[in-house]
Amino acid sequence: MSRGVARAVPLAPAVVLLALFMLGPVVWSFYGSFTNTALTGPTAANPEWIGFDNYIGLIGDPDFPKSLWLTVVFVFASAVVGQNVLGIALAGLLRSAVRPVRSIASTVVVAAWVLPEIVAAFAAYAFFHSEGTLNAMLGGVGITGPDWLYSTPMLAVVLANVWRGTAFSMMVYSAALAEVPPELTEAAQLDGANGLQRLAWVTLPVIRRSISTNLMLTTLQTLSVFTLIYVMTGGGPGTDSSTLPILAYQEAFKFAQVGYGTAIATVMIVVGGIFSVIYIRALRPEVD
């Protein structure tokens, strides 16, 4: 027994750090969401227990359901559809491209992903700005583009997130497609299946585990995107692009309602936790 304890000693620093800075905030989040903690004023130092008031407030607040909906739209459009479909398409195209094109395309796509998030956000801001590159190009062919960041903020941030994050899916699917035995697709081809049929009935079923893993990971990553949206639109105009991270930040720090912001954070933690558990359960046979 003592040997077992001695062997576990090197784990101690990791356990302490994780308990203090990861578990601590999660536990505090659940607790804090039941208080009226504020950023300043009397309730900042001595928060009171107010039960479910924050959550009741959330349901009554028109901003919250809207924000929840925007988050669903953002995650679904940019991660589940955008990054995954474009990622798998890129991975497939890369396999049949000649070498220089392949390296150019993959380098460019990966570069958008490697850039620090704030720089990527500035680049996307400039691209979608009313005087930005996109409208300049549209103007070149005689179209007067709208002010994307104001008239269609969600479209702009969704496209920006696809631009920023597709590299990840592309790399995962490149690896997955490399594992598909060529005999399978060749056999299907001999049987007269066209490209789309081969994709639907041979390739996708073979890489389905990669697809589910990648869907889960991109969902979790996109759920926590803050900087890109904050820099591009600030959650606006109004609250038209305030996803949950933006809303939590604004409630806690702009409107100084830390308790209320914490309740939103708790909702996010629970949603993220559910996804994580699904993901880990899917991995389980292989982790055990």
Next chain:
Amino acid sequence: MAGPTTAPAPEKTGSQPTAGRRPAVGPMAAPGASVTRVAANLVLLLIAVCFVLPMAWVVFASFDANATLSFGLPDAATTANFAAIMTPELTWLPLWNAFVLSAGSGAITVVVSVLAAYPLSRYRMRFGKYFLYTVLFGTCLPITAIMVPVYALFVQLNLLDSLPGTIFFMAATSLPMAIWMTKNFMDSVPISLEEAAWTEGASAMQALRRVVLPLMRPGIAVVFIFVFVQAWGNFFVPFVLLLSPEKQPAAVSIFAFFGQYGSVAYGQLAAYSLLYAAPVLGLYVLVTRISGSAFALAGAVKGWRGGRQLSGTPPCGGRRAEPAARRASGRRAPACAARRPRRCRPGPRPCGSGPRARRPAR
């Protein structure tokens, strides 16, 4: 399925002649295939142009004396934008702060995760599996979600606006990923070498320092760079936790600069962005050199999750005490032989010892 390599990094797309490998099947396929190939190349180039445009703006605007928000070739290239921002308080101090934050959290993370990975990799521990599950859960937790409670926690602990506090927090948030990566690297170091050290009377920690660490140096470099790059690019955490401008890293000060001058000095904003992004791009190239795969960082990020998922190989939590020989013959070798015969090299490291241990692919 895939071998147990930790990275699904598609070296296949990078270095193997994939395109020429598959012969066209049947007489009907040849013309169709070539048309498809041309179309694929064109579509790829089109996508590449779309992807490069926003980034190209940053590069071109930084050298443009009259930069606008729209991409365009500068009338006259100038370095005035760079000269204008290279002042101590605007650039050098924030970059130094960013370096302190990133290097500090990188160093802490590496030390702590090496210590944690050793028992997880080498001993069969009853709770090892649960620890790894918890860590796996931690990697999934959206950090953005906990920033409001973290702020409240930092107020309670009186750590707000403290550089060390922020460093430790950033180290903690990168720990779950780093522990998994480090454990995977450590798993690939054969235990037989340590057994030799043990019989000579070395303690576990001595064996770790003298035998294991030197063999997994590339892996440690990758983990450090991974944490460093993440911390360097992190905006939200220092934005919330560091309040005084003289402590804020470049990510935050660049945002403040954008708020103050962003609407007028696009060229300077772009120059600052480029200066700030350059180290990350350099480090990414370095990782690809170390690990030999262009997609290494993704492999590192992804590896333990996607790779494992693909591989169908148990990660062997707490099963480290097995003889290295069995691991080598049972897990590593066949996968290597089947998939990457050219990459296997004789040496102390089993050939499947992970993508980071391989030589750069041409």
